[in-house]
Amino acid sequence: MKTLFKSTLFLLLLLPMSFFAQNVVSGNVTESATGLPIPGVNVIVKGTSNGTTTDFDGNYTLKDVKNEDVIVYSFLGFASQEIPFEGQSTIDVRLDEDQATLDEVVLIGYGATSEQDATGAVEKISTEQFNQGAVVAPEQLISGKSAGVQITPGGGAPGQGGTIRIRGGASLSASNDPLIVVDGVPLDQRGVQGSRNALNSINPNEIEDFTILKDAAATSIYGSRASNGVILITTKKGKKDSPFQFTYDVKASVGNITEKVDVLNADEFRELIENAPGTNPSLLGESNTDWQDEIYKTSVGAIHNLTATQGIGNFYYRANFNHTSETGVLKGDFYERNAFNIALNQDLLDNHLKLSLTSKNSLDKNEFADQGAIGSAVGFDPTQPIYDPNSPFGGYFEFTRQTNGGITQQNLATRNPVALLEQFDNGNQTRRSITNLNTEYKFHWLPELKAVVSAGFDYAEVRGGNFRPLASAANTSNIDQFQNYSGFNRNYLLDTYLNYKKEINLFETEVDLTAGHSYQEFYSYSNSIGTQQDQVVDFPESINRNTLESYFARASFDINDKYLISGSFRADGSSRVAPQNRWGYFPAASIGWKLHNEAFLADSKFVTKLKIRGGYGETGNYEIGRNYGYLGLYSPSQGGARYQFGNEFVSTLRPEEYDEDLKWESLINYNAGLDFGFFSNRISGSVDAYYRETKDLIATVPVPAGANLSDQLLTNVGTTVSRGIEVGLSGEIARSENFNWELNYNISFQDREITQLTLGDNPDFFIPQGGIGGGVGNTIQLWKEGYDPTTFFVFRQVYNDAGQPIEGAYVDVNGDNQITEADRQPYKKATPDYFMGLTNTMNYKNLDFSFTFRGSFGNYIYNNTQSSGGFIEAATNTPSDYYANVNANVLETGFQNAQYFSDYYLRGADFVKLDNVSLGYTIPGDAVDFRASLTASNVLTITNYEGLDPEVFGGIDNNFYPRSRRFVLGLNFIF
Incomplete structure (x- = not known):
């Protein structure tokens, strides 16, 4: 009875609680x-x-x-x-x-459109398509992913950026870099002082997508800065009405170099010196030192990302903290990034008013190794030791000579590469913030009309310095050498525009109209103090300021969901350009036809998408090399450059040459394209063909004596023409509940030539380019009408019956029975005829696998490591008390003397690279989703090129910082 009473009482107590269950x-x-x-x-x-x-x-x-x-x-x-x-x-x-x-939205500059309504050459690359691994430089996320876009990685330094070229670039002397817009803020194309890569302040983990605008019909809305294409970077935001989510992602990596420059080892070098006439083998050491082994090490790195995101009613946010650290394979090289990114969104007034704030804030720390050690390791005597206890240079072995003042270094001798690294301190810190506040208001009385105000800034400041002690043999002065520097870049932006979008009954037309105004100011400042010769010098401050004011408009019409018409216009006024040339006008027009919506294809089970498009546009190049090249400027003398009046030394002001009619470059572009999709877009792609002509090219050309304040003048003289075909294909080979397999392939064909280079009519005129190591002022490339801008300028080598080059024997091109400068000929080029990318993505249930191949074909490299050190006199033609190592190529040629201009050193640089391989496994859970991945980058290179790497920007292989092969373990937790 007692038990029954307790049970009944317990149930009665639970009864009220059931109402709250x-x-x-x-x-x-x-x-x-x-x-x-x-x-x-x-x-x-x-x-x-x-x-x-x-x-x-x-x-x-x-x-x-x-x-x-x-x-x-x-x-x-x-x-x-x-x-x-x-x-x-x-x-x-x-x-x-x-x-x-379902029809994906793509940005087009000051607005957006659907993928099927785009009439320009526009491509969007989203998160799921990115390259995987410990990516530090954001541009590496899309390497090999887009037709017409070539991204050449920089050297192997940690945090090193790559070179981006869209359709090969459009300029000669001016910048060929695309305009990059981050969350609506166009970045300063001049970069950031002290930074290895201006994009490193953007955390790759926080990038949602890249939108690449390739042709002028798409880019002309950016006017004077768009000749080299535009890349719009959108970072991740929170999601409306989404629950709280916390993510922790960590990637740990290790890397090692895969190749070294092929030089003589100690035994081979001893044999060479002992057999060479007139040498003194007693100068050789007793060590066997592989100097390249001594300067390179295993690189390690880690990337941590902590992210919180949530949507609370009409407010949603995303916050991310990133810590990245990576050592270089060159001893002493180090990069670190600490970044905080935040995105806040608030919808008000029944979603008529939308406020968004994005802010990317970073602190970059760099330790820069002395990259001169790379060349020194190639050229230093391998029979000498690293250390010498009797050395006056900090205990490091150096080549010395006896003078009246005691033991000093050999001024012309190669420096000990280990000492170069360990007796040098060079570092800096860069703080940067890229912030944008965007306000979008749909008028209550006319919701089809919205007003957008975007206010942004990009601010970066740097402080750093370097130090080399007096005890270092690389310090040839009588005091410790140092330099301390500081500076900042400031970029302000204010965009205001109206957008009207409405479907009208007339011909069932959707109208999209945009008009606005943009103002952007760029300001930079720098100063430094340091040593010059044997004194401390306070160097002059540098202040640089310019502004750009713009008006722009665009009108787009979609008629009956079949016919597309779009036109845009921009007027840019720049303080960089002379008043008479200050304003530039950039129109564009394009059309499209959605054939898949026509009656004869509307019910097709085969054709899902079929659109043809064409466009014309004009753009300019704002980065012409000088801010005020049209003004007569006076430069103050620096350091010891002074004029003596008796016992007084007076600093001078030096007038600089100038062209009062200097203006920006302009580009005219025609583009035709075809977009297609079959079998519910399981097979899809696009084909684009383009023709581009760049006028008023900037180049430094000789001018007659007395015509200006110098015999060289930066002026508008040239024209180039480029043509190309780009193909992008995508195929879903398998699509099922458990197994999916997708392949993406792109290939780009390109041709570029200079069609005018002088204001006169001299067909033999050319401008030397491409400085090389070896000799003083030697160049190996040229600009000349009718040739690609990266064309080499060489003698044609003569070979014997065994196929070996004959020293000093070249083809007598003009038949005058002597070899002169007139026999040097334009031959081969560094620009590829075509390049491609292939990406494979597969997943089986919770297992995923992907890889990316890249290839380049038809391009050549001048192997300067061989030409500058691949002959016997490179070792023996030194002062009488030391010798230098040589490239092992000397064993093949037997060259006694330098043959710098022989086309023997021009080598085919075709390659195919397995660039990125990733394997991952996801374990979903009730409280935590977990993913583990293993990624390898720079996995395999298939090439006949004998140097370190066939992928060298500019086509000259010399003192190249080798890229490492990296392995990355990644762990991801979603709470």
Whole structure:
């Protein structure tokens, strides 16, 4: 009886609690069309922050659901569903594709359009397509991914940036870098003082997508800065009505060089010196030192990302902290980034007013190794030791000579490469913030019209210095050498524009109109103090300021969902250009025809998408090399450059040459394209053909004596023409619930030539280019009408019957029975005829695998490491008390003397690289989703080139910092 009483009392106590009991709902979300699960679907109780997301298999569990709650299921590309809760324990949902969002939105500059309505050459590369691994430089995410876009990695220094070329670039002396716009803020194309890469302040983990504008029809809205293409970078934002999510991602990496410059080892070098006439073998040492082994080491790195994101009603945010650190394979090289990124969004006034703030803030720390050690390691005597206890140079072995003042270094001798690294301290810190506040208001009385105001800034400041002690043999002065420097870059932006978008009944036309104004100011300052010769010098300050004011407009029409017409116009006024040339005008027009919406294709089960398009546009190049090249400027003398009046030394002002009519370069571009998709876009792609003509090219050319203040003048003299065909293909080979396989391939053909280079009519005129190591002032390339700007200028080598080059024997091109400068000929080029990229992506259930190949064909490299050190006198033609090592190529040629201008050193640089391989496995869980991955980069290079790497920007291989092969272990936790 007592037990019954207690049980009854317990139940009575629980009865009130039952009114507060909460329900748990679970289920599965799939595609209605295929039945495949959809991971990442937002499942949230309407009007609250109570929610979750589906796991990799589309499963979810939602707690604390009450009767009469409404559960909202939403995911990008699918129509949202709202289901009232009526006590069900299981709710399975099938989402329909939302045709309004299925056609992907792409940015086009001051606005957006759908992929099917774009009439220019525009390509979007999203997160799921990025290269994987410990990526530090953001541009490496898209290497090999886009037709017409070639990204050449820099050297192997940590944090080193790459060179981006869209359709080969359009200039000679001016910049060929594309304009990069980050969340609406155009970056200063001159870069950031003290930074290895201006893009490193953008955390690659936080990039949502890249949109690449290739032709002038797409880029002309950016006017005077768009001749080399435009890249729009969009960073990740929070999602509306999404539950709180915390992510921790870590990547640990190791890397080693895969190749070294082929030089003589100690035994081979001894044999060479002993057999060479007139040498003194007693000067050789007794060591066997591989100097390249001594300066390189294993590189290690780590990348940590901590991210929090949430949507609370009409407010949503994303916050990320990133720590990146990486040592270089060259001893003493180091890069570190600490970055905080935040994105805040607030919708107000029934979504008529949208406020967004994005801010990317970073602190970069660099330790720069002396890269001169790379060349020294190639040329230093391998029979000498690293250390010498009797050395006056900090205990390092150096080549010395006896003078009246005692033992001093040999001024012309190669320096000990280990000492160069260890007796040099060079570092800096760069703080940077890229911030933009964007306000978008849809008028209540006319919701088709919206006003956008975007205010942004890009501010960076640097402090750094370097030090080399008096004890270093590389210090040839009588005091410790140092330099301390500081500076900042400041970039302000204010964009205001109106956009009107409405479908009108006339011909069922959708009208999209935009007009606005832009103002941007660029300011930079730098100063430094340091030693020059044997004194401390306070160097002159450098201040640089310029402004750009612009007006722009665009009108686009989609008629009957078939016919597309678009036109844009921009007027740019720049303080860099003389008043009479200050304003530039940049029109563009393009058309498109969506054939897949025509009656004869509307019901096709084969053709999903078929669109033809064509466009014309004009753009300019703002980065012409000088800010005020049209003004007569006076430069103050520096350091010891002074004029003596008796016993007084007076600093001078030196007038500089100038061209009062200097103006920016201009480009005219024609583009025709075809976009297609078959079998529900399981096979899709595009083909583009273009013709570009750049006028008023900037070049430094000789001028008659007395015509200006110098015999060389930067002026507008040239014209180039480039043509190309680009093909991009994508195929879903397999698509099922458990197994998916996709291949993406692109190939680009290009041809570029200089069509005018002088204001006169001299057909033999050329401008030497491409400085090389060896001799003083030697060059190996040229600019000349009718040739590619990277063409080499060489003698044609003569070979014997055994196929070996004959020293000093060249083809007598002009038949005058003597070899003179007139027999040097333009021959081969560093620009590839075509390049390609191939990406494979596969996943089986929770396992994923991807790799990327890149290739380049038809390009040549001048092997300067061989030409400057591949002959016997490079070792023996030195002062009488030391010898230098030589390239092992001397064993093949037997050259006694330098043959710098022989085309023997021009080598085919075709290559195919397995650039990126990634294997990952995801383990979904109730509380934590976990993913582990293993990635390798720079995995394999297939080439006949004998040097370190066939991928050398500019085509001259000399003192190249080798890239490492890296292996990366990644762990990702989603809470």
